[in-house]
Amino acid sequence: MSSTQPIGVFDSGYGGLTVLKSIVRQLPQYDYVYLGDNARTPYGTRSFETVYHYTLECVQHLFGLGCRLVILACNTASAKALRNIQQLDLPTIAPDRRVLGVIRPTTEVIGTYSKTGHVGILATRGTVTSESYPVEIEKFFPELHVYQEACPMWVPLVENGEHNSPGADYFVRKHLDQLLSQSPAIDTVLLACTHYPLLLPKIRQFLPDNLTILSQGEIVANSLQEYLHRHPEIDAQCTKGGTLRFYTTDSADEFAQKAGLFWGEPVRAERLKL
Template identity: 60%
Template sequence: MNSSTSPIGIFDSGFGGLTVFKEIEKLLPQYDYLYLGDNARAPYGSRSFETVYHYTWEAVQWFFGQGCPLVLLACNTASAKALRNIQQLDLPKTADPTRRVLGVIRPTTEILGQFTRSKKVGILGTSGTVKSDSYPTELKKYWPEVEVFQQACPLWVPLIESNEHEGEGADFFVKKYLNQLLAQEKGIDTLLLGCTHYPLLLPKLKQHIPHDMTLVPQGEIVARSLVDYLNRHPEMESRLSKGQDHRFCTTDDPSDFAKRAEIILGREINAVGIHL
């Protein structure tokens, strides 16, 4: 699959990163993109730090082999468990240490405090993201006055990946985790969807939260952060190819991936199956 293009790589454990890609594409339509969903090994949320790091670094090296100078981990679990090691330990040892790998947690925490009036924010995430404490740690740097309350939602990604998130059975698990979070603090007025899969649950989430509570998905935040990054790093921006070529890959069934991607993106795509 090697080509002469230099696309932006976008990685997720499955379909969730497509919610981020959709927003990136709106703001930066001129670039080439290569998306990879590791659907065969999803979900990542319950896996150990070492396993997530191994899977993520494996995927990043695959992106490099496809000519991507810049890779975005559009996955909170990968960002929480793998990004720092990749940035600090692995990239300097590669053949081209000028390549970059970015995540979704830092750009989200930089602006999350803007959404809350009560200064009490709830984080809905995978077990791995919550256990990492990445959000409380990063938020304290930018918004020390904001209190953070976290809730792991271990069954949400499996529901989404198995295409059961729109069924009646999903309501039980949506309400269960929301109630557990809000029981921690009744003053929470802002909920971060700390997993890029979770926007697919927005219709159900809106049914079960107070009308004055703010739901914050990450797609637009990450997209705007990428715009800012490329503006600040012209040396990287100049390396990216601009042919509006979009390629989609999965480690599982490409026909199933294409069907699911069509629902998220609102258009037909072709997907290719690969092995890491």
């Protein structure tokens, strides 16, 4: 058992680093552990059962590293696994631990950004198929019109370092056009995958200037800060040494090389064998 009790941040690959970066920027005093399940990525095309099994396994490893609080910084895992983990697993395997996702914090505020009441969601096929965003948004903003577009090529473009290439233009423009064709009134677009912020320059290139584009990092960081304030008993269990550790289920060297693209500087990683 680790002597520290860090906040765990989990993702199927590298994208969650964009969320962790925002969290660390806002809450630098805490200890953090990041785990990327790079050996089994992508999650977006996998079944609910598989994503649930993989996510639970990684969450349990983060618990083993001392984490009392784990953030699923992955929209697909949040959509397909979070509810089962919270309702079925935690009460029996770890009643004193907490697991949070990225969908709820986003849906709690998305309606405040739109003036027309029409919002677009860009996500993986798994997140779109789950209908998690329309269902959750309905709870907070029942009057909002929600339009979704699955972008299956966007994550591979990012993970292969092709997000700034001319070849990315076709796939970015294609899915933006298909989203906007669903309603000319869309004025707010959510990047509902933590990889997509790396495509922001391309996305801005092909979207009208008057559209608001939302990334999840800052939203999740604000939500986490509020959560820790509301739950001082959880906050007290999270150690505050300002440390960062990175783990991957695949090659540590490859992770360190590619993670720098998301993190903004080189990282050192360790391999975690499942």
